[in-house]
Structures are given as C-alpha cells and as structure tokens.
Amino acid sequence: MQTRADRDSQLGGAKLLGSSAKGSLKQKTDLDDLYRFSVNGRSRVDLALTGLAKKTNANIELYRLARPLRQVVRSIGKIDFRQLRGNQRRGNLQLVGASRQGGNRNELISTELESGDYIVRVTQRQGNSSYQLRLSNTLILPSVPPVAPTDPISPPPPTDPISPPPPTDPISPPPPTDPSVPIPLTIPTSSPVSGAVSDTAQQTTYSFSIATKGDYLFNLAGLTGDANLQILGADQTTIVRTSANVGANPEQFLQSMAPGNYFVRVYQKAAGENSNYQLTITAQTDGVSNQQNPATLIPGLADTTLTRRNYVGNGLASPVDYYEFTTPSSGAQFLTVEMVDLFDNLDIELYEKPADPNAAPDKNIGPSNRPGTSAEIFGGTLGAGKTFILKVLPGKVLPGEEAGTGSTYRLNLRLSPTQSLPSVARDIAFGSSGSSASNLTAVGGFAYFTANDGTGNGLWISDGTLDGTRELGKFSAIGEFAAVNNTLYFTANNGATGLELWRSDGTAAGTKIVVDKLPGITSFNPTKFTVVNNRLYFFGQPGTSAASKGLFYVDATDTSSDPIKAVVDSTNNVAFNPLSFNNLTALGNTLYFTGSEGTGSSGTGNELLRIQNANTSTLISTAKDIWQGADPSNPQHLTPVGNSLFFQARAPLNGPAQTELYRLNADGTTLTAFDLPPEPLNSNPSNLFEINGTLYLTANAGNTGIELWALQNAETAVGSQAATPQIPVRVRDINPAGPSSPSNFVNLNGTLYFIADDGTGKSLWRTKTETTNGQTAITAEKVSTVNSKFNGVTDIKNLTVVGQGTAARLYFVATQNNDTEVWFSDGTAAGTGFFDVNSTGSSTPGQLTNINGRLFFIASTNERGAELWSFSGIPVPS
Structure with a gap:
C-alpha cells in the first residue's frame, strides 16, 4: 500500500x-x-x-x-x-x-x-x-480611484458623461461594440490599473503620452479569462502593437516608443470571455553594458547567489547584455547560472574573455538556448584565475516562428569552489533527470562520451571543465570508439546512413562520416576496432545480410573518397575465410588474430594468423599451426608481453589435447607451452596481465578451482618441455572451498590489485612478496586485513589507477552503509577514503577512466542525474 x-x-x-x-x-x-x-x-x-x-x-x-x-x-x-x-x-x-x-x-x-x-x-x-x-x-492592489463613489452599490460615474459616436472606421480586432471615452493614464503607472471586460463592456481604452523616447514594459496581468492588449497611434486607428496570447496568460511585452500621444486598448477576445485585469506600463532603464568591451563587471562572485536584473530585445535600447567575472586564483570553481522570469525567448552565451578585449570569442562554452520562455539554466566547472564573458541575447528564431521582441529577466549566478572533490564537467541536462552520459573513452587527452541534452543523443568531448566540454554532433545511435593518432574513430547512425564509420578531430566541423560504405539506411556495422600505428582494423558487414563479415582497415593518412579497404576480397587473401576471424590484437607492427586457412582436411582449422608490417601490408599468413592438421587449437585471450604474444590454446601435450598457456616469441617461429599441473587436465588460463615482466593469469589447476597464478620472467621462461621446467606458480589458494575467480587486474606502482572471493564474498586483494630461506615468492593478501578503512566495504568493482609514482591512486566503486560511491586508496589506511558525491544517497558511479592523469566517471545526484564528473589532484580522505 x-x-x-x-x-x-x-x-x-x-x-x-x-x-x-x-x-x-x-x-x-x-x-x-x-x-x-x-x-x-x-x-x-x-x-x-x-x-x-x-x-x-x-x-x-x-x-x-x-x-x-x-x-x-x-x-x-x-x-x-x-x-x-x-x-x-x-x-x-x-x-x-x-x-x-x-x-x-x-x-x-x-x-x-x-x-x-x-x-x-x-x-x-x-x-x-x-x-x-x-x-x-x-x-498587488490596483490604484485607488481619486473620488470614492457615493453609492458603493452603483458603478462609478463615467469620467465623461457625453459618449462619443461610434468610430467611422472600426478598430480590428474585434470591432468595438461598447465604445467609451479613453481614460487618461500617467506613464509610468505608479500602480496597476484594474478593470474588466465582458459581454456588456467589451473593451476599455486608455490614453497616454510619451515625453522621451525609450523602452516600455506593457503588462496586462491578473487575467481571469482571455483578454487582449493593443497599442494605437495618436489617430486611434494606427496599430502599433497587438498582444493576443492564449487563454488567461498575461499579455506582456517590451516596446520601443517615440515621443507622442498613444492609446492602449484592453478588449474581450470573444463573446463569453469575461476577464478582470490589471494593467501596468513602466519605462525601462538599461543598466548593463551592450558591448563586450567594456562589459559590466560582477565583482565578488562566490558561493552565495548574486542576482542581476535587466532586459534585452530586438529593436530596443538594450539589444544584448554583457557581464564579466573572474574566477578566484586558486582552485577550480563550479558555476551555476539561472535566468528566469522570462516572458519571451532569451538565450545565454558564456566564453573566456579574449586576450584582445575587442576580438570576437573563440567559442561559446556555455550556450543555453532553451525554446520559448523556459528558464535558461546550466552549470559546469571553470578553471582558476580566468576571466569570462556572459552574454544575454534574444533567442534563436526557429523556422516558422516569429522573432520575439525581448523580455525582462532575473539572472542568478553562483560560483562554488570544488576544493579537493570531484565536480561535474558540464551539467549538460540541468536538473535531476540528467543527460544519461555514457560510453566514456580516452582519446588524445580528452574524454569522449555520449549524452542527451534534452534535444537528442549526441557525441561530446571534455577536458573536465565547462569551457572544455562541448557537443560535436547529434546521432540516433553511437557504437564503438577507438583512437588513431589523437583522432576518434567511432560507429554511428545519424538517422540517414545506418551504422557506419565516423571520425572526429574534436571539433563539430571535423566530426564526419568516413564513407557511407553501404549507402542509405543499410548498416556497415564496423566493430572490434584494433589500431596498428596509422591504421584502424575492424570487422564490417560488406553485404546486406547480417551474417556477412569481412576484415577491413582504414588508414588515417588516406584522404581518398573511400579510404576503407578490404583485407580479404576476390583478389586478396582468397585462401582465408573472414567469417572465422576473431580476436584482433596488435603487437608492435604485427596484427595477430584467429581464423582458418583453407577448408576441410586441407585446412588448418581455427589457428593463430597474422599480418606482419600491418601498418603498410595486408598479407595474411599463418603465425603458427598449433594443433597440426585440420584440428583447431582455438587460440583465445591474445595478450602482448614485451615482444612476445601469450595466449590460451588447445593442443596435444604429453599425450591428449589440453587447453593451456602458450607463448609465441618475437621471431614468430618459436612456440613455448606452459602446462599447468596436474596433467592432462585443462587449466583454461585467462585474464592475462603483465607487471614488470611477470605474467599474472587465472587458471583452474587440479581441485583448487579458478585461482591466481604468476609466471616470473615471462618472456624468457623456458616452459614445461625444458629439462628444468618453468611454468606459472599458484600465488595463493584464496578460496580453499571453491574458486576465488580473481578479476579486474590493475597495476598500482608494481603491485597487482584485483577482486577475488575467499568464500565470504568479493573483496579487494593485492599481491606481495615473501622471502623464506632466501627464496622470494609472490603471494596475496586481503586488503581489509591490513587496511581498516576497508572494513564493511562491499561490492567493490571498476578498479582504475590514475597518476604515477607517489601521486598514483587506486580508484574504484564500492558500497558502505548502503551508500555506493567512488573510493580511492594509495594502499595505506591513511590514504584511503571516498568521495561523497551524493550526500543524500548513492551516486551509483561507473565507467571510471584515467584520461591524461585525470579521473573521469559518470555519477548521479538528486539535483543533477547522470552526468560526467572529473577529479584532478591528490584526494584527501575524510
């Protein structure tokens, strides 16, 4: 209930x-x-x-x-x-x-x-x-009549007992059926003038004079029905302005007025539309600079909201407003901007002040251009000691819309120090719904990601600041990302091409489709991106059938109209079947992958293939037929270690076939097997990860279940067939009752950190060395046993290392007291803590990514929803 x-x-x-x-x-x-x-x-x-x-x-x-x-x-x-x-x-x-x-x-x-x-x-x-x-x-009370009526029940006497005859030229819309003598008004009105229109009194006309040219705000408010407002010239016929909003919405607008006599008419929209009203006419004073140089200074902008009021409109004395502020010299700051109380469409631009104060800005880093009278609200992180220009201007006119004439506004500004905490790079979809940021990827020192600003899904780039976060293009779907020489290659569908290969140099103009390989809405579906120097290799769908598959590449230096080339086609590498290809892996200039050469008994089965000098060549050869003949060895988990390639494969070892660890040396001819005991069982090695020449892996050897193993001096180890065998050694039987299933390997200053289950649940573990009788061995310890800060911490995941040397920190997602946040540690209790991103609950962070020594991640708060956050520096434990 x-x-x-x-x-x-x-x-x-x-x-x-x-x-x-x-x-x-x-x-x-x-x-x-x-x-x-x-x-x-x-x-x-x-x-x-x-x-x-x-x-x-x-x-x-x-x-x-x-x-x-x-x-x-x-x-x-x-x-x-x-x-x-x-x-x-x-x-x-x-x-x-x-x-x-x-x-x-x-x-x-x-x-x-x-x-x-x-x-x-x-x-x-x-x-x-x-x-x-x-x-x-x-x-807000209307003005008090100068003479009180003698009879409170009777209507007040008319100001002129003699009514004029009906006008010979009826005023439209609608023609007055109840004409009256205009009521004089003093401009500006000192207080609202009240009245009413109905079927028996369809209009009221007021007369007023303007002594000085200026901008005036006309406001017909307090409506209980649909009434309209009209300004007429001195002849009471020429229409200066008409406002006819729908329903009881106020009739509110700005108008530039020349000196002279005018009339303002409040009239009933249609029969049966009865309405009270309050009318005010006020002169406007432009209190903000209309030029970038000099702009109106906002001194002392800090963590307390400052409010500024003015007006902007086309054809007015205030066509645009410029404000200038400078961030404090120490520490990043989070800027919040709110422009509210609009009755017409205004927009905001924000940019760093140019070195030449009279020069045009390089880029608009903070555009807010919501349609209509919606509040313009945005926020993001600004660097320290920078000067910015905030510009208020009339809103963009969309096709089919009439240009607005401006609005008054209330501008709220706040600049909050981020201190030693993460901050939102840019609040892309201001409010608790968030932008659903995702697909976070590092390219050339920048974060590329997808987000929805409320107008559709787009590709974005960020350096962690508001002025470095911008949208590059709108797409209905975005897939894989890869970096080639600081250029992003990605799959996307712009709604007209299907999923094709695109690239971006980090600018909107430089975000383009490589080629519509399958013209129209049919998708080429590029996938499994692998980079070899200037070339990006990938699988594509060359035919209209979803089952078709080909190996392709694109050279980043190729400027032809169709730089996507096939590795296997009717003339190239015809002996190979691209449907069998998988596991693309680069090792230096060589591209390794798995697949089969030939068919049937004359084929090799699924073996290790390669393209040597893959930055210039596309010639495929069999790197090694591990299981001789047509039987497949099915290599998996291809992992470069130095100049060698380690992988899992199945082949006869000491009799029956086993799935074990193999190494292909740099010469491409020497194959070494590492047969984990006991024989002839499969060890199924996986999660291969190298630190300082030691190869770590998970394997199931004997009755221990899946545990952590290590092969020291991996590139030179002689293997299991040598007179003195060298094979991986189990680091520790972490879970004697079953598999500990180690995962999420990362390297923190030469120590392997990983997640494993010792039978009490998944926890953070790390390797260490122990010396016994002069012999040094690698073992592992549960971090919570030596670091009290991990007591009660559960659901650890997304291990990520950011920084180098003494500045390196392990970041991860974890839960404590039902609060899931980003945690950090240097390995010591004193250096362990967490960022309380969402002070009222879990921020549910994810996609922790190291980009140019800065931590990026996606997180949600009650106020902001899922947005991109970043942190730079040494975290301070609470």
Whole structure:
C-alpha cells in the first residue's frame, strides 16, 4: 500500500498549501514533499522553510504549471518527481525560483507571480528532519480611484458623461461594440490599473503620452479569462502593437516608443470571455553594458547567489547584455547560472574573455538556448584565475516562428569552489533527470562520451571543465570508439546512413562520416576496432545480410573518397575465410588474430594468423599451426608481453589435447607451452596481465578451482618441455572451498590489485612478496586485513589507477552503509577514503577512466542525474 509520503512525492499527490504546513523528510524513503497553490492576480509571494534539525539539509523549489494539474498528471502518470525526464519537466513545469542555502539554514523564496497554478517542492539533501513551510500571498492592489463613489452599490460615474459616436472606421480586432471615452493614464503607472471586460463592456481604452523616447514594459496581468492588449497611434486607428496570447496568460511585452500621444486598448477576445485585469506600463532603464568591451563587471562572485536584473530585445535600447567575472586564483570553481522570469525567448552565451578585449570569442562554452520562455539554466566547472564573458541575447528564431521582441529577466549566478572533490564537467541536462552520459573513452587527452541534452543523443568531448566540454554532433545511435593518432574513430547512425564509420578531430566541423560504405539506411556495422600505428582494423558487414563479415582497415593518412579497404576480397587473401576471424590484437607492427586457412582436411582449422608490417601490408599468413592438421587449437585471450604474444590454446601435450598457456616469441617461429599441473587436465588460463615482466593469469589447476597464478620472467621462461621446467606458480589458494575467480587486474606502482572471493564474498586483494630461506615468492593478501578503512566495504568493482609514482591512486566503486560511491586508496589506511558525491544517497558511479592523469566517471545526484564528473589532484580522505 502506497504511503502518504510516497503520494506527495508525485504531482498528483501534491498537498494544498495554505498559510503554513508541517512535514518531514526521511532519508531513503521520503526525499520530496510537493505542495500546490494558486495565484489570482499578480501577487507578492514569500515561501519560507524553517525548523530544520542540525546536520540536515533541505531546499525549496517553486514551479509554475504550464497547464492544469489534472492534465499534467494525466500526461506523465503516477511517478515520483525525481523520476521525471527532462522533456516532461520542460513541457509541464517552469522553474521560477529556488533556495539552496546549504546546511540547516532557513530557505526563502520571495518573488512576484502572475495568475496561475504553482507547485512547491521541499527536497531533502541530507539527514532526516521535520520542517515548517509558510506561504504569504499578497495581492498587488490596483490604484485607488481619486473620488470614492457615493453609492458603493452603483458603478462609478463615467469620467465623461457625453459618449462619443461610434468610430467611422472600426478598430480590428474585434470591432468595438461598447465604445467609451479613453481614460487618461500617467506613464509610468505608479500602480496597476484594474478593470474588466465582458459581454456588456467589451473593451476599455486608455490614453497616454510619451515625453522621451525609450523602452516600455506593457503588462496586462491578473487575467481571469482571455483578454487582449493593443497599442494605437495618436489617430486611434494606427496599430502599433497587438498582444493576443492564449487563454488567461498575461499579455506582456517590451516596446520601443517615440515621443507622442498613444492609446492602449484592453478588449474581450470573444463573446463569453469575461476577464478582470490589471494593467501596468513602466519605462525601462538599461543598466548593463551592450558591448563586450567594456562589459559590466560582477565583482565578488562566490558561493552565495548574486542576482542581476535587466532586459534585452530586438529593436530596443538594450539589444544584448554583457557581464564579466573572474574566477578566484586558486582552485577550480563550479558555476551555476539561472535566468528566469522570462516572458519571451532569451538565450545565454558564456566564453573566456579574449586576450584582445575587442576580438570576437573563440567559442561559446556555455550556450543555453532553451525554446520559448523556459528558464535558461546550466552549470559546469571553470578553471582558476580566468576571466569570462556572459552574454544575454534574444533567442534563436526557429523556422516558422516569429522573432520575439525581448523580455525582462532575473539572472542568478553562483560560483562554488570544488576544493579537493570531484565536480561535474558540464551539467549538460540541468536538473535531476540528467543527460544519461555514457560510453566514456580516452582519446588524445580528452574524454569522449555520449549524452542527451534534452534535444537528442549526441557525441561530446571534455577536458573536465565547462569551457572544455562541448557537443560535436547529434546521432540516433553511437557504437564503438577507438583512437588513431589523437583522432576518434567511432560507429554511428545519424538517422540517414545506418551504422557506419565516423571520425572526429574534436571539433563539430571535423566530426564526419568516413564513407557511407553501404549507402542509405543499410548498416556497415564496423566493430572490434584494433589500431596498428596509422591504421584502424575492424570487422564490417560488406553485404546486406547480417551474417556477412569481412576484415577491413582504414588508414588515417588516406584522404581518398573511400579510404576503407578490404583485407580479404576476390583478389586478396582468397585462401582465408573472414567469417572465422576473431580476436584482433596488435603487437608492435604485427596484427595477430584467429581464423582458418583453407577448408576441410586441407585446412588448418581455427589457428593463430597474422599480418606482419600491418601498418603498410595486408598479407595474411599463418603465425603458427598449433594443433597440426585440420584440428583447431582455438587460440583465445591474445595478450602482448614485451615482444612476445601469450595466449590460451588447445593442443596435444604429453599425450591428449589440453587447453593451456602458450607463448609465441618475437621471431614468430618459436612456440613455448606452459602446462599447468596436474596433467592432462585443462587449466583454461585467462585474464592475462603483465607487471614488470611477470605474467599474472587465472587458471583452474587440479581441485583448487579458478585461482591466481604468476609466471616470473615471462618472456624468457623456458616452459614445461625444458629439462628444468618453468611454468606459472599458484600465488595463493584464496578460496580453499571453491574458486576465488580473481578479476579486474590493475597495476598500482608494481603491485597487482584485483577482486577475488575467499568464500565470504568479493573483496579487494593485492599481491606481495615473501622471502623464506632466501627464496622470494609472490603471494596475496586481503586488503581489509591490513587496511581498516576497508572494513564493511562491499561490492567493490571498476578498479582504475590514475597518476604515477607517489601521486598514483587506486580508484574504484564500492558500497558502505548502503551508500555506493567512488573510493580511492594509495594502499595505506591513511590514504584511503571516498568521495561523497551524493550526500543524500548513492551516486551509483561507473565507467571510471584515467584520461591524461585525470579521473573521469559518470555519477548521479538528486539535483543533477547522470552526468560526467572529473577529479584532478591528490584526494584527501575524510
């Protein structure tokens, strides 16, 4: 049965908010409380959240509903607020205010609201706490008539007892059926002028004069029905501007006005549309520079929200606004930008100030161009000691749309130090839905990944900062990534080509399809990328059948119209069957792989093949027929160690065939077998990993199950056939009762770290050396037995080493007290800790990747959803 706490985390269960409400938030079970209220007429609204307990944190957010609540709930269904996708939020809610003070400090939102329905979200950040939510809603009163009516029941006397005759040329739209003498207005209006239109009084006309040319804000608000607004010239016929929004939405716009006499008409849209209204006309003062040099300085930008207000519009005295700020000289900073209270489409650009202050910017690093009146919100990490320009400009006009005339805005800015913690490189899809960042790959010192900014899935590049994170192109599907000379090669479908081979130099202009190998929507399906110097080898689908397979390559230096070449075709390497090819592996200039030469009894079966000098040649030869004749040895786990190739294969050893470890030396002719005891059982070696000349592997030898083994001096070990055999030695029987199944091998300063199960669950282990009677041997120890920080830490995975020497750290994902975060360790208890990325729950991190000595990963928080995070430096344990 769903609890009340569960229901009020959904829009359909939002509780009606009166003057105050008491509630509570409980970690893990009740993270959000939603309330609803309505505003009838423009009002001053104050929302206060108080009474939070110590060591807790909760915020408040205020949203305006774009349509009636019942329609919103019917559209999105019964789901928690935190599960709303980006398009669901943008289509149904407009963020109009937020308060995020931090800690248990009181939260306050104070703003003016138009008529409409609103949602208040009380959202937990840390700890369990009760709270008090108070709402103060004060109607902004209309102007008081200069003379009070003598009879409160009777309507006020008309200002002119003599009504003029109907105009000879009716004003459109619609023709007035109830003409009246214009009511004089003083501009600017000192307070809202109230009135009403109905079937019996279809319009009201006001007269006013403009003494000085300027920009004026016209605002017809407090509507209870559909009424429109029109500005007329001195002849009361020439139409200067008409505003006819749908329904009870305010008629609000900016207009440049020359000196002269004017009329403003409020009129009923159609019969039966009765509406009250409040009319204000105010002159605007441009308080922000309209030039990049000099821009308006924002001094002291820090971890407290600063607010700036102004207006921007086409044809106005303020066509664009420029702000300038400088980040502190020490430490990276996280910038949050919110531009709200829009009634027309405005956008934001952010770029580093050029060295020549009058020069055009190199790139827009922080574009926010949401359509319509949606709030422009974004954030990301900025480097220390840099000067940036923030530009507010009229929104981009899409095909079929009319150009807007501008809007007033409220700009909220905050610059928070990241300190010694990871930070979001760029908040691509601002809000809790996140961008679903994925496919994180290192290329040329940059992170390439996929993400969805709310307008579709795209390819992105990042150096870990906002100004270094940008989208390179939109794709309906993106597959494998590979780096060739700092160029990214990847498979993608742009919706018109099918899955084909693409490449990118890190710029949008340089992100292009290599060639549409199978023209149209049929997919070439490149896969299994392997790089040999300038060449990228891969498997492709040369025919329309999904079962077709070929080996191809593309040379990064080939500028021809079709640089994708076939390794096997009707004239090249015809003796080989590409359907059998697998396990592409580069060793120096040689490409090794598995496959068969010939067919039937005259064929080799599945053996080890190679292309020598694969950076210039495509000639295939059999590297070694390990099991002589047609029987396949089925090589697997091809692993370069120095100039040699190690792998698993099956062949007769001392009698019957066994699956054991083999080495093919650098000369390509010497094959060495390493037969793990006892014979003649299969050891099935896998997870081959080399550190400083020692080959580590997992194998199942005898009754020990799958355990860790090591072969020292692997390239020169003489093997099991020598007079004095040299074969891998079991490091330790980690789980005497069954397999420990070691996995996720990494090298931290010459020590192998890995995950294994000793029978009590998977834990972190590492190798060490022990000397007995002058003999040094490799063994292994459970890290938690020597490092108390690992007590209670479970579900360890994604081991990744970042840094070198004393700066090297092991990073991994682990869970403690039901909180899954990124952990780090230098091998000591003092150097072990974790990043509390999500202070109210698990950040569920993944895809930990070392890119140019910087840690990148994907993680989620309640505020941001799944985004790209990065960290550089030495982590500080808490």
